Amino acid sequence: MPQAAAAPAPTGTGRPDERQLRGRYRRIMRLATRTLVREWWFELVLPRIGLRRVSVKSRPERMRRFARRFHDLAVDLGGLMIKVGQFMSSRLDVLPPEVTRELEGLQDEVAPADFAGIRALAEAELGLPLAEAYRWFDPQPIAAASLGQAHRARLSPAIASDVGFEQVVVKVQRPGIAEIVAVDLSALRRVARILSRVRMVSTRVDVPALVEEFAATSLAEIDYLHEASNAERFRADFEGDERVTAPEVVWDRTTLRVLTLADVTAIKITDVAALRAAGIAPDAVADELARATFQQIFVAGFFHADPHPGNIFVTPDAGGATGWRLTFVDFGMMGEIDDRLRAGLRDFILAVVARDGRALVASLERLGVLLPGADTEELERAMSASFDRFGGMGVAELRAVDPRDLEAFARQFGDTVRTLPFQLPEDFLLLIRTISLVSGVTSALNPRFNMWDAVDPFARTVLLGSNRDLRAIGQQALGYATTVARLPQRLDQLATRIDRGQLAIRAPGVERRISSIEATLRRLISAIVFAALLFSGVLLRRGGDDVIAWVLMAASVVPLLHLLVTWRRR
Numbered sequence: 001m002p003q004a005a006a007a008p009a010p011t012g013t014g015r016p017d018e019r020q021l022r023g024r025y026r027r028i029m030r031l032a033t034r035t036l037v038r039e040w041w042f043e044l045v046l047p048r049i050g051l052r053r054v055s056v057k058s059r060p061e062r063m064r065r066f067a068r069r070f071h072d073l074a075v076d077l078g079g080l081m082i083k084v085g086q087f088m089s090s091r092l093d094v095l096p097p098e099v100t101r102e103l104e105g106l107q108d109e110v111a112p113a114d115f116a117g118i119r120a121l122a123e124a125e126l127g128l129p130l131a132e133a134y135r136w137f138d139p140q141p142i143a144a145a146s147l148g149q150a151h152r153a154r155l156s157p158a159i160a161s162d163v164g165f166e167q168v169v170v171k172v173q174r175p176g177i178a179e180i181v182a183v184d185l186s187a188l189r190r191v192a193r194i195l196s197r198v199r200m201v202s203t204r205v206d207v208p209a210l211v212e213e214f215a216a217t218s219l220a221e222i223d224y225l226h227e228a229s230n231a232e233r234f235r236a237d238f239e240g241d242e243r244v245t246a247p248e249v250v251w252d253r254t255t256l257r258v259l260t261l262a263d264v265t266a267i268k269i270t271d272v273a274a275l276r277a278a279g280i281a282p283d284a285v286a287d288e289l290a291r292a293t294f295q296q297i298f299v300a301g302f303f304h305a306d307p308h309p310g311n312i313f314v315t316p317d318a319g320g321a322t323g324w325r326l327t328f329v330d331f332g333m334m335g336e337i338d339d340r341l342r343a344g345l346r347d348f349i350l351a352v353v354a355r356d357g358r359a360l361v362a363s364l365e366r367l368g369v370l371l372p373g374a375d376t377e378e379l380e381r382a383m384s385a386s387f388d389r390f391g392g393m394g395v396a397e398l399r400a401v402d403p404r405d406l407e408a409f410a411r412q413f414g415d416t417v418r419t420l421p422f423q424l425p426e427d428f429l430l431l432i433r434t435i436s437l438v439s440g441v442t443s444a445l446n447p448r449f450n451m452w453d454a455v456d457p458f459a460r461t462v463l464l465g466s467n468r469d470l471r472a473i474g475q476q477a478l479g480y481a482t483t484v485a486r487l488p489q490r491l492d493q494l495a496t497r498i499d500r501g502q503l504a505i506r507a508p509g510v511e512r513r514i515s516s517i518e519a520t521l522r523r524l525i526s527a528i529v530f531a532a533l534l535f536s537g538v539l540l541r542r543g544g545d546d547v548i549a550w551v552l553m554a555a556s557v558v559p560l561l562h563l564l565v566t567w568r569r570r
Helices: 018-048 052-077 080-090 097-103 115-126 157-163 177-195 207-221 224-237 272-277 282-300 339-354 357-366 377-390 395-400 403-418 426-445 451-463 467-500 508-542 546-555 557-568
Strands: 134-137 148-155 167-173 258-262 302-304 312-317 323-328 334-336
Touching (some): 052 080, 080 097, 115 167, 134 167, 148 157, 177 207, 224 302, 272 282, 282 302, 339 357
Antiparallel strands (some): 134 148, 167 258
């Protein structure tokens, strides 16, 4: 979908006034209200009057229309709404593919804010005129996004002498963005409260929790002191590593809304031609990117969560021992691996290595991915099927698989996941996003690159990280051994039960469908009895037999009540 530019900020300070903020809030709520009313009609009303097929058939197109409307609104409003669209496009766990596909092209590229507003904000933050704060400041931004924009500049001689460099990039918040973020989050929280009262939504998705996760991430992104601390922590994690670095922060020119960093612009990591021209092997860059990524995840426990090609440079270093370095930039979005997530990942890796669908589902439950009450049997079968079909394949091997086979499997797997109360915690989602982006970059550098091979040595550090982990692995291995040892006895018991005719096969999907059919038949019978009694009473009343007519019409209330009660329980 072509990307339209949002309207430029007004001249002057660029801050929205109260009227503009109220109008923004109303537009967000108007789209949400119209969508909720439309879905209430199609998903609740039509199925109850026998038109479920209409609801199901029209659902994909309704979702696409909603996504297009949201896309247009986000581009028009800018601000946080573009981030909301990008967040929604990544939530494959809770949103249908019609929505995520439509929003995945939403780019955080907007028209730059008026420089007068940028100058005023920067000078207010730094406490001195821009001409004194920097020796030179380019009024034309090198990048403009929904929350801020970046300008090239040169430090004053005194500060340049202290830090050891002159060329910098200055990131400045868009004027009024804090007020816009507050209004957008207020609207999103109101929508979340409404959805939390809708049973068909609340049983599958914890919408308020999703909004609060998004809010925390968004508020962190407009706190440039937080981003500066992230950059320093990342540099410290790779201190002494000759292959990986990050720009140095100029703290004397950094505040809550202004961030000044060393200008480290170099070769874009996916520019294969430029890499080869500089004598750098793309295959070696792919290997190093994978190593750096998994070192962040499995060793440091603190990782860059937005490693797209624009945020990673390859810097030639003729004087260094290695000849080049990877330079990461933009530390507004970072993920962290705490002890709970690390333990869950350990169990997850064990399950993947063992190709054990049941253990993998259990690890997802411990990670908090599956909400309470989820029926996981279908998911276990889907996971086992994915291991059998695609386990251990690299990206190049997956590309060789028949696309129709992949599409059919993905559709079946996605349908299974979306029937469950399945919701990824924020850090787990960021982890998946990071690995997905890095996998795409490494494949662009080396189509034969296999991520499984790259992760193996780092996965071992998770599995063998402590004595407690070793004991846990030993216990799990003992569990597997015990299961194998008891297998002959269980097979003998199974054969005995078959001989006695005592074997019962449980098929949850079939049982649910049969229950649904039985409930529908009961409602249908109630509807027929209600209609028969009511119409009979009406006809008798017209014939003059009022007593019997009123008795029949009063009696029709009983099947009507049954019909209403059973509908409400669905």
